[in-house]
Amino acid sequence: MPKKKHENTGTEAAPEEIESGESTPENPPSNIREPMWVGTALAICITGWLIPGISHIVLGRWVRGLIFTASVMTMFGLGLMMQGRLYDITPEVPLHMFAFVADVGIGLPYILAQRLGYGVGVLSNPNYDYGSTYLWVAGLLNYLVVLDAFDISQGRKP
Amino acid sequence: MILSHFTALLIFALIVSVVFALINKTQPMEQLKYGAFVFLSFLGVALVVGWLMFPFPF
Numbered sequence: 001m002p003k004k005k006h007e008n009t010g011t012e013a014a015p016e017e018i019e020s021g022e023s024t025p026e027n028p029p030s031n032i033r034e035p036m037w038v039g040t041a042l043a044i045c046i047t048g049w050l051i052p053g054i055s056h057i058v059l060g061r062w063v064r065g066l067i068f069t070a071s072v073m074t075m076f077g078l079g080l081m082m083q084g085r086l087y088d089i090t091p092e093v094p095l096h097m098f099a100f101v102a103d104v105g106i107g108l109p110y111i112l113a114q115r116l117g118y119g120v121g122v123l124s125n126p127n128y129d130y131g132s133t134y135l136w137v138a139g140l141l142n143y144l145v146v147l148d149a150f151d152i153s154q155g156r157k158p
Numbered sequence: 159m160i161l162s163h164f165t166a167l168l169i170f171a172l173i174v175s176v177v178f179a180l181i182n183k184t185q186p187m188e189q190l191k192y193g194a195f196v197f198l199s200f201l202g203v204a205l206v207v208g209w210l211m212f213p214f215p216f
Binding site for chain 1 (some may be wrong): 159160161163166169170173174176177178181184
């Protein structure tokens with residue numbers, strides 16, 4: 001009886017890998033794409049940074065992209081509704097740079113919210129700290145989502 | 159909008175665990191298990207640390 005081989009690597013698969021269906025470095029899943037030109041991948045990533053989740057949708061991962069969009073935008077919206085603060089670059093307070101880098105990770109919604117006067121930060125609101133944290137984490141999650149999209153475009157992930 | 163701290167924690171843990179699960183795992187069952195693990199870890203650690211800090215006046 002011929003032994004079962006991996007679709008991508010051509011090497012023999014261990015029986016437990018075949019049965020479990022789990023992906024391992026030796027047993028990569030079959031829906032990994034061919035590596036994309038880095039310029040195109042970077043353009044997709046920049047688009048994904050500006051509009052959370054769009055990079056996965058462009059790469060054909062519709063469900064994942066929509067879930068990312070919903071998750072990140074929900075977190076960002078809740079942060080604004082809890083009257084958290086969107087940090088800007090303030091040279092007088094250098095440590096605010098970290099908060100700015102986290103906040104700006106959300107991309108266009110950050111710019112829009114600032115233009116519309118949201119994200120001022122109301123210290124008297126009991127949820128102010130949570131709101132600010134939600135805004136930071138929404139941006140940081142979007143960075144992770146963009147990196148995930150880059151890995152997909154380079155054929156490192158399904 | 160004013161949420162209780164626990165509600166804010168629940169929503170935070172839910173969203174972060176969903177994103178972590180989708181990023182770190184590829185198979186749906188793996189994603190479900192990992193997402194549940196991250197979600198429960200967030201809740202568990204927050205509750206334990208909350209109780210540990212309870213006696214301290216600072």
